[in-house]
Amino acid sequence: MTQSTATTTWNIDPKHSSAEFKVKHMMISNVKGKFGGLNGVLHLDGDNVATSDIEASIDVSTINTHDEQRDGHLKSAEFFDVEKYPTMTFKSTEIDATRSGESFNITGDLTIHGVTNPVTFAVDDLSLPAKDPWGNTRIGLSATAKINRKAYGLNWNATLEAGGVLVGDDVAITLDVQFVKQ
Numbered sequence: 001m002t003q004s005t006a007t008t009t010w011n012i013d014p015k016h017s018s019a020e021f022k023v024k025h026m027m028i029s030n031v032k033g034k035f036g037g038l039n040g041v042l043h044l045d046g047d048n049v050a051t052s053d054i055e056a057s058i059d060v061s062t063i064n065t066h067d068e069q070r071d072g073h074l075k076s077a078e079f080f081d082v083e084k085y086p087t088m089t090f091k092s093t094e095i096d097a098t099r100s101g102e103s104f105n106i107t108g109d110l111t112i113h114g115v116t117n118p119v120t121f122a123v124d125d126l127s128l129p130a131k132d133p134w135g136n137t138r139i140g141l142s143a144t145a146k147i148n149r150k151a152y153g154l155n156w157n158a159t160l161e162a163g164g165v166l167v168g169d170d171v172a173i174t175l176d177v178q179f180v181k182q
Contacts, residue, residue, distance in 0.1 A: 007045045008044050008181055009042070009044075009182040011040070011041055011042075011179060012178070012179055013138070014039060017176060017177040018036075018175070018177075019035045019058055019174075019175050020032060020033065020034040020173070020176075021033055021035075021171050023149070023167060025167065031065060033074075034063075034064055036059065038056060038057075038177070039057050039058075040054060041056075042179050048097075049104065050094075053091075054106065054108070055090065060080045060082045061082045079154055088111060090110050091108050092106050092108035093108045103122070103124050104123050106120070106143065110152075112152040112153075117152065119145050121143040121144065121145045123143045124143070127139050127140045138179060144173065144174050145173045146170055147170070147173065148169050148171070
């Protein structure tokens with residue numbers, strides 16, 4: 001990326017950011033969960049958003065579905081295998097700012113469980129920069145995407161007696177991220 005003089009660097013504020021997901025459980029309803037430990041950096045080109053880039057990582061061991069037994073199973077080798085793959089990462093490859101207003105798409109390489117695939121996040125609600133009470137400049141955004149967990153080697157499942165499976169394949173991701181200008 002060629003950075004213009006209008007390019008600024010922004011770090012993810014992990015205490016004010018969240019990565020959440022939902023997946024169909026027993027073909028009945030969605031189970032939601034979230035990850036903590038978000039880290040990353042945004043290089044924002046104020047003159048041309050399309051030349052900006054972002055890299056982020058998440059500590060997979062921070063998974064929380066409000067059920068310790070399920071969280072333990074998700075951390076195990078049958079799912080995320082956090083001992084072998086402790087982080088998931090995202091690195092942007094393209095920012096398409098042709099959507100209207102504060103909405104755009106960020107495409108990049110998402111690596112989960114040692115497998116990398118392209119994914120596009122639809123970004124909405126990019127905030128204007130604002131000063132916090134401590135003098136820092138902040139921006140925020142919300143983004144959504146849908147992935148197929150099996151594309152990342154997360155294949156474990158169980159067949160239900162009545163038909164169907166315990167865990168759906170499609171996973172909806174919602175990000176709410178706050179950045180601090182450096």
